[in-house]
Amino acid sequence: MTATEIRLASRPKGWPTLDNFEMVAVELPAVTDGHVLVRNQFMSVDPYMRGRMNDVKSYVPPFQIGAALQGGAIGEVVESRDPSLRPGAIVQSMRGWRDLFVAPAKELREVDASIQPLSAHLGVLGMPAMTAWIGLFKIAQLQPGERVFVSGAAGAVGSIAGQLAKLHGCFVVGSAGSADKVKLVTEEFGFDAAINYRDLPPAKDGTEASALQRALAGAAPEGIDVYFDNVGGDHLEAAMGCMRDHGRIAVCGSISRYNDEAPSAGPRNMFVVVTRRLTMRGFLVLDWGQESKAFHAEVAPLVASGRLKWRETVVNGLANAPQAFIDMLKGANVGKMVVKIL
Amino acid sequence: MTATEIRLASRPKGWPTLDNFEMVAVELPAVTDGHVLVRNQFMSVDPYMRGRMNDVKSYVPPFQIGAALQGGAIGEVVESRDPSLRPGAIVQSMRGWRDLFVAPAKELREVDASIQPLSAHLGVLGMPAMTAWIGLFKIAQLQPGERVFVSGAAGAVGSIAGQLAKLHGCFVVGSAGSADKVKLVTEEFGFDAAINYRDLPPAKDGTEASALQRALAGAAPEGIDVYFDNVGGDHLEAAMGCMRDHGRIAVCGSISRYNDEAPSAGPRNMFVVVTRRLTMRGFLVLDWGQESKAFHAEVAPLVASGRLKWRETVVNGLANAPQAFIDMLKGANVGKMVVKIL
Numbered sequence: 001m002t003a004t005e006i007r008l009a010s011r012p013k014g015w016p017t018l019d020n021f022e023m024v025a026v027e028l029p030a031v032t033d034g035h036v037l038v039r040n041q042f043m044s045v046d047p048y049m050r051g052r053m054n055d056v057k058s059y060v061p062p063f064q065i066g067a068a069l070q071g072g073a074i075g076e077v078v079e080s081r082d083p084s085l086r087p088g089a090i091v092q093s094m095r096g097w098r099d100l101f102v103a104p105a106k107e108l109r110e111v112d113a114s115i116q117p118l119s120a121h122l123g124v125l126g127m128p129a130m131t132a133w134i135g136l137f138k139i140a141q142l143q144p145g146e147r148v149f150v151s152g153a154a155g156a157v158g159s160i161a162g163q164l165a166k167l168h169g170c171f172v173v174g175s176a177g178s179a180d181k182v183k184l185v186t187e188e189f190g191f192d193a194a195i196n197y198r199d200l201p202p203a204k205d206g207t208e209a210s211a212l213q214r215a216l217a218g219a220a221p222e223g224i225d226v227y228f229d230n231v232g233g234d235h236l237e238a239a240m241g242c243m244r245d246h247g248r249i250a251v252c253g254s255i256s257r258y259n260d261e262a263p264s265a266g267p268r269n270m271f272v273v274v275t276r277r278l279t280m281r282g283f284l285v286l287d288w289g290q291e292s293k294a295f296h297a298e299v300a301p302l303v304a305s306g307r308l309k310w311r312e313t314v315v316n317g318l319a320n321a322p323q324a325f326i327d328m329l330k331g332a333n334v335g336k337m338v339v340k341i342l
Numbered sequence: 343m344t345a346t347e348i349r350l351a352s353r354p355k356g357w358p359t360l361d362n363f364e365m366v367a368v369e370l371p372a373v374t375d376g377h378v379l380v381r382n383q384f385m386s387v388d389p390y391m392r393g394r395m396n397d398v399k400s401y402v403p404p405f406q407i408g409a410a411l412q413g414g415a416i417g418e419v420v421e422s423r424d425p426s427l428r429p430g431a432i433v434q435s436m437r438g439w440r441d442l443f444v445a446p447a448k449e450l451r452e453v454d455a456s457i458q459p460l461s462a463h464l465g466v467l468g469m470p471a472m473t474a475w476i477g478l479f480k481i482a483q484l485q486p487g488e489r490v491f492v493s494g495a496a497g498a499v500g501s502i503a504g505q506l507a508k509l510h511g512c513f514v515v516g517s518a519g520s521a522d523k524v525k526l527v528t529e530e531f532g533f534d535a536a537i538n539y540r541d542l543p544p545a546k547d548g549t550e551a552s553a554l555q556r557a558l559a560g561a562a563p564e565g566i567d568v569y570f571d572n573v574g575g576d577h578l579e580a581a582m583g584c585m586r587d588h589g590r591i592a593v594c595g596s597i598s599r600y601n602d603e604a605p606s607a608g609p610r611n612m613f614v615v616v617t618r619r620l621t622m623r624g625f626l627v628l629d630w631g632q633e634s635k636a637f638h639a640e641v642a643p644l645v646a647s648g649r650l651k652w653r654e655t656v657v658n659g660l661a662n663a664p665q666a667f668i669d670m671l672k673g674a675n676v677g678k679m680v681v682k683i684l
Contacts, residue, residue, distance in 0.1 A: 051617070058617045059587075232612060245401075251615045266608025270574060273593045273624035275393070275400045280622040282615035 001028045001037070005068040005098035006321055012053055014261045016329070020053070021322035028102050036105050037079035040341045042119040043096030043318075044072035045325040046127075050258040059284055071096035072127060074111065074118045085110060092121055099318055099341050123336030124303050124310035128156035130295045131285040132228070135250035136164055138291065139283045140226040144169035147220055149239050152230035153194060154181035156336035157252060161228045162191050163308050173219045175212075175235065177331045184334060188309055193219040197235070213238035223247075231256045237267035243276050251282040259329065311335030317342050343370045343379070347410040347440035348663055354395055356603045358671070362395070363664035370444050378447050379421040382683045384461040385438030385660075386414035387667040388469075392600040401626055413438035414469060416453070416460045427452065434463055441660055441683050465678030466645050466652035470498035472637045473627040474570070477592035478506055480633065481625045482568045486511035489562055491581050494572030495536060496523035498678035499594060503570045504533045505650050515561045517554075517577065519673045526676060530651055535561040539577070555580035565589075573598045579609035585618050593624040601671065653677030659684050
């Protein structure tokens with residue numbers, strides 16, 4: 001049987017382009033004992049994938065040139081030679097960026113097929129939402145009544161982080177990159193305030209960080225106890241400038257920096273880490289697998305009852321996955337960006 | 343009775359100069375009930391005092407122009423109108439930068455007069471050593487066998503931090519600013535290795551951070567679990583570049599930045615906070631008063647037995663305190679810098 005997969009053709013320098021990807025037909029192996037054949041229905045495009053495109057040692061090995069990319073995916077078992085998975089089962093895997101694959105059954109996790117759309121398993125019930133939950137409650141130790149700032153507030157992680165903080169009894173400010181997103185963040189996701197970081201009055205000293213910091217100080221006049229950082233760069237500096245004593249920064253990502261061609265400077269106000277006794281802690285959700293059940297037990301009912309709202313941006317067609325990935329890095333998505341594999 | 347005090351004459355811009363200080367004779371009030379007259383014997387000059395010379399709100403109010411400076415001091419009670427302190431008692435106060443003062447007895451803490459020199463109460467048994475102890479064990483949660491990097495390793499805090507880490511069964515690398523200090527750090531304080539950050543081979547890209555990082559990677563080839571940061575700036579970036587997964591950074595100070603006239607950029611490798619799951623935590627020893635007894639119980643015997651070695655740099659004469667302070671900021675001291683008030 002023939003499958004189609006998307007490979008890394010070359011490593012991006014700075015922003016990725018379509019040239020960095022290639023779509024290739026491959027012949028699948030036969031399904032042997034203990035294996036299943038899966039047809040993917042949805043695949044995830046996530047910011048962290050940009051890091052894996054660089055040839056640097058990190059917490060996961062880099063993608064290899066000429067090999068299929070990897071990432072979260074939801075698919076249906078179409079042929080099974082393992083008793084644990086019947087045909088028709090819906091499974092989650094890390095074998096995104098392809099339409100069909102053969103894999104050991106034990107590498108896959110069956111998910112609840114009654115949840116629709118199935119892409120929810122890649123977003124509000126999956127890695128992005130668990131990232132939000134771990135960051136707030138395990139990393140930042142968020143307490144009711146605290147003041148929270150979430151960057152990337154219209155994104156897959158940020159939209160959930162802000163809502164979870166609101167449900168925890170906190171005051172929540174978000175930042176996002178358009179007027180429409182700001183509206184969504186406050187009106188649909190219920191943040192107390194939101195900042196369009198792409199439309200700020202110029203700062204007196206001409207730097208974006210200062211303008212952003214002034215906007216944040218205006219939106220959160222009492223300051224910030226917890227900053228959930230998806231963005232890094234100027235956002236991190238602005239948030240640090242507004243932190244209250246003993247504040248915590250959960251560092252989830254720094255999407256503003258992923259396409260930098262040279263290292264860029266860090267916050268100019270690092271001294272506040274001491275003077276305000278801040279804790280800054282980076283984390284990766286993959287370290288927290290043992291909390292997966294607790295996450296689902298808490299968050300799934302919130303999703304089912306509609307108290308936790310979610311959006312997704314669906315792009316149709318495996319062939320469009322590279323463009324979807326590039327667009328996601330530029331902020332074209334609202335909520336989780338997924339590719340529906342037709 | 344007439345006392346002499348040193349006042350802040352003007353706020354330093356960048357590096358302080360002697361012009362920023364003035365020495366003034368003042369008439370003391372009479373000693374009334376509940377008060378004592380104290381003759382200072384030693385006063386402390388500490389890096390944090392530089393921050394208080396700026397007119398910015400921080401964790402302690404700024405020094406006021408025209409008012410006496412403040413800081414740790416050890417003196418003898420010469421007249422007492424409070425039953426809790428007899429004449430001859432040795433007391434610690436925050437009334438440094440003067441030779442004589444009248445204060446409420448309850449503001450003073452009597453210390454063990456048998457410990458000699460009395461300046462030890464300002465160093466190895468005082469705030470700098472407790473800062474080292476809190477940073478390692480309460481902030482960084484240091485575990486036996488871990489790999490530790492201490493900047494400012496010949497200084498009041500760093501020399502104790504490194505030795506406490508060694509006594510805890512750790513591998514310890516220090517950095518200091520001269521060949522003599524490096525020798526002291528390894529030969530007397532027992533660090534496993536030390537780096538002279540002022541004498542590094544030029545890096546390929548011409549930045550000090552990279553040269554320092556290469557030197558650190560050479561001295562600690564397995565990487566660093568805990569960085570005790572007294573210095574900030576390039577040291578912080580270099581240490582971050584060498585951190586192991588789940589490493590902790592106890593941020594005590596950033597003496598390399600205290601005299602900057604404009605904000606300087608932070609580390610260019612902030613992304614490792616996420617990829618290596620680092621925790622960076624700033625702290626102030628003044629928040630940890632409740633641990634003072636535990637600190638003394640653990641550290642005083644180490645000092646008494648000679649297992650914890652210490653050095654001090656003594657400058658004679660209150661009039662020389664401003665120069666001593668400036669020299670300390672430039673690294674002229676080994677161990678704690680104190681002024682003996684003749």
